[in-house]
Amino acid sequence: METINIICVDDQQEVLDSVMRDLRPLTPLVRLEEASGVADCLKLMEQIDEDGDYVAIVISDQVMPGESGTELLGKVASDPRFAKTRKVLLTGQATHADTINAINDGQINNYIEKPWQPEKILAIVKRLLTLYILDAGIDYKEYMPILDQQTLFSNLR
Amino acid sequence: MIPLSDNINRALERLERVYFSDAGRTVELEPGELLIGQGQRTRRMYRIMEGSMISYREEDNEASEHMPAESEGRRHELFRADAGSFVCVQSFFSRAFRSNTSLYALEKTRLAYIDDTTPIVEQYEYGNFAQQFLPVAIHELAARNDRIFGRAAEREEAMRLLQRSEMAALLGQLSAGIAHELNNAVGVISRRTEFMADTLRAILEAQDKLNAQLFLKGYEDTTFLSASDLRPTVRHYERDLGMSQEAAKVLAHIAPTEADYKKLSWRFVRNVKRNYRIWEMGHDLRDLQMAANHATGIVRAVKQMGAPSSSREPGVDVVQTVKDALHLLHNKLKHVTLRTEFKPLPAITADKSELMQIWTNIVQNAYDALTLDKTAEPRISVSTGIFHAEGVSLLPEEYVTVTISNNGPRIPQEHIEKIFQPNFTTKKQGLDFGLGLGLSIVRRIVDSYKGSIGLTSTDAETTFTINLPTTKIHGND
Numbered sequence: 099m100e101t102i103n104i105i106c107v108d109d110q111q112e113v114l115d116s117v118m119r120d121l122r123p124l125t126p127l128v129r130l131e132e133a134s135g136v137a138d139c140l141k142l143m144e145q146i147d148e149d150g151d152y153v154a155i156v157i158s159d160q161v162m163p164g165e166s167g168t169e170l171l172g173k174v175a176s177d178p179r180f181a182k183t184r185k186v187l188l189t190g191q192a193t194h195a196d197t198i199n200a201i202n203d204g205q206i207n208n209y210i211e212k213p214w215q216p217e218k219i220l221a222i223v224k225r226l227l228t229l230y231i232l233d234a235g236i237d238y239k240e241y242m243p244i245l246d247q248q249t250l251f252s253n254l255r
Numbered sequence: 256m257i258p259l260s261d262n263i264n265r266a267l268e269r270l271e272r273v274y275f276s277d278a279g280r281t282v283e284l285e286p287g288e289l290l291i292g293q294g295q296r297t298r299r300m301y302r303i304m305e306g307s308m309i310s311y312r313e314e315d316n317e318a319s320e321h322m323p324a325e326s327e328g329r330r331h332e333l334f335r336a337d338a339g340s341f342v343c344v345q346s347f348f349s350r351a352f353r354s355n356t357s358l359y360a361l362e363k364t365r366l367a368y369i370d371d372t373t374p375i376v377e378q379y380e381y382g383n384f385a386q387q388f389l390p391v392a393i394h395e396l397a398a399r400n401d402r403i404f405g406r407a408a409e410r411e412e413a414m415r416l417l418q419r420s421e422m423a424a425l426l427g428q429l430s431a432g433i434a435h436e437l438n439n440a441v442g443v444i445s446r447r448t449e450f451m452a453d454t455l456r457a458i459l460e461a462q463d464k465l466n467a468q469l470f471l472k473g474y475e476d477t478t479f480l481s482a483s484d485l486r487p488t489v490r491h492y493e494r495d496l497g498m499s500q501e502a503a504k505v506l507a508h509i510a511p512t513e514a515d516y517k518k519l520s521w522r523f524v525r526n527v528k529r530n531y532r533i534w535e536m537g538h539d540l541r542d543l544q545m546a547a548n549h550a551t552g553i554v555r556a557v558k559q560m561g562a563p564s565s566s567r568e569p570g571v572d573v574v575q576t577v578k579d580a581l582h583l584l585h586n587k588l589k590h591v592t593l594r595t596e597f598k599p600l601p602a603i604t605a606d607k608s609e610l611m612q613i614w615t616n617i618v619q620n621a622y623d624a625l626t627l628d629k630t631a632e633p634r635i636s637v638s639t640g641i642f643h644a645e646g647v648s649l650l651p652e653e654y655v656t657v658t659i660s661n662n663g664p665r666i667p668q669e670h671i672e673k674i675f676q677p678n679f680t681t682k683k684q685g686l687d688f689g690l691g692l693g694l695s696i697v698r699r700i701v702d703s704y705k706g707s708i709g710l711t712s713t714d715a716e717t718t719f720t721i722n723l724p725t726t727k728i729h730g731n732d
Contacts, residue, residue, distance in 0.1 A: 134481040
């Protein structure tokens with residue numbers, strides 16, 4: 099069976115640890131990966147693509163050393179291999195301009211503010227994951243326990 | 256000098272020649288001597304020939320013989336007038352013949368006057384009295400306008416400064432208040448975390464040695480490996496040991512290398528596979544503790560910054576103030592490699608918040624320079640040490656030294672000369688809140704400690720060195 103990955107990107111390990119923990123209910127049906135920066139994330143995505151696996155969602159911090167979250171998500175958006183990948187910005191200190199860029203260039207699907215509520219981030223990720231699985235034509239039945247039922251049914255109708 | 260047209264200046268020169276050159280109509284005053292008191296009668300209008308006068312408005316309406324001391328009564332300076340100016344103009348032209356201010360000589364002063372009996376000269380050519388003296392009225396009007404405009408500008412500037420210092424004071428109070436509240440909250444988190452860790456450890460110890468070991472490895476984890484460093488090891492453990500991703504991650508933390516792994520017992524590894532959550536729990540408590548320490552550091556620093564101004568106390572640990580300042584800037588500095596080398600220093604007499612202002616300003620500037628320049632691999636180094644100035648008997652001999660350097664762009668020579676002046680900046684954009692009050696403040700504070708600032712800048716490195724005399728030998732005790 100194919101592996102579906104969700105990648106979380108942040109330069110602070112504590113943040114990665116927390117997101118990983120909040121999304122743990124999704125395992126082991128999907129694989130959670132963490133990346134410590136933009137370059138690391140792109141390298142990881144390259145690897146996943148080579149293995150023939152999927153990147154369903156990238157959840158990125160905005161302010162990081164080197165490139166920003168918006169720049170990362172922009173690159174993901176313009177890469178045809180990841181055209182279906184859903185993009186989330188998770189940040190506490192994005193400026194107004196950052197936010198505009200995130201929407202226009204990063205084409206983000208969701209914006210989550212730090213600090214976040216665990217149920218909320220889990221719900222958002224489930225919804226985006228459901229859309230991705232339908233979009234990518236993956237057999238959704240395997241993933242039923244972690245899909246957002248409402249999104250699933252309204253899209254199957 | 257009041258700017259007037261040549262015509263009027265020529266007319267004024269003629270008036271001086273014709274009306275104010277009569278040796279019989281002059282008065283000489285000693286410095287501080289009263290010419291005329293507020294409310295007193297005079298039929299004269301004076302022109303200041305030499306020296307200068309000062310005019311006061313007195314609230315009790317009585318002028319004394321001599322210029323009173325600043326503290327006496329309530330009086331307001333209205334204006335100062337020097338040679339070429341006229342006084343008692345209004346009382347003369349209005350025919351009120353009563354001075355509405357008190358006029359004193361500021362120095363040795365000679366005045367010439369006319370009064371209402373002075374005959375009109377050359378009426379046929381220059382017109383009647385009013386026509387002849389119109390330039391004096393214009394001169395007076397211009398002088399008054401000049402004074403009012405100047406006063407208004409001064410007042411506005413004073414209001415601006417007042418407002419700014421009030422804002423700063425308010426901000427200080429506010430942050431001190433917040434810091435106090437947070438301090439208690441953070442204290443609870445920190446203390447209870449420790450307590451919980453101790454209890455859990457004791458319970459696990461009594462139940463299962465392997466779990467206690469696992470917990471402790473999580474709680475005392477000091478490996479700071481990034482996600483990318485760990486990833487290959489995690490994959491390796493997942494495949495070879497048939498572990499879940501989560502368990503493999505824990506094992507990768509405990510044993511990042513093959514050699515580390517070989518030291519572990521088979522039973523321990525099996526327990527990681529099953530009970531990795533116990534390690535995570537220990538690790539969570541460690542993170543809590545670290546976050547609490549970080550918060551404590553920031554709260555401490557904010558409290559210091561907000562502390563009421565300059566109370567210098569003995570026994571100040573300079574190294575601690577540097578650490579506090581770095582704490583405060585922690586969030587910014589995470590994008591910069593920070594190297595520190597702290598040698599313990601003798602305590603000095605100082606105001607902690609002043610010292611912190613010095614360090615935060617310089618470090619902040621270094622950070623801004625690196626960011627603006629987009630320096631590759633930005634680095635800031637901070638070190639402390641002791642410096643002896645030998646053989647210069649006039650100066651203090653022992654100094655504590657704080658050196659702050661960065662690998663940002665070279666500061667041009669013409670900037671080095673101006674860098675400590677108020678209002679000098681190369682930062683044209685951006686809105687920096689609060690801390691960046693500038694190097695002029697640094698200079699002022701360092702000067703007040705009889706310290707010195709050194710600045711060297713090359714293409715490779717820019718270094719600020721702050722020297723403050725120690726308690727032992729001079730002044731600062």
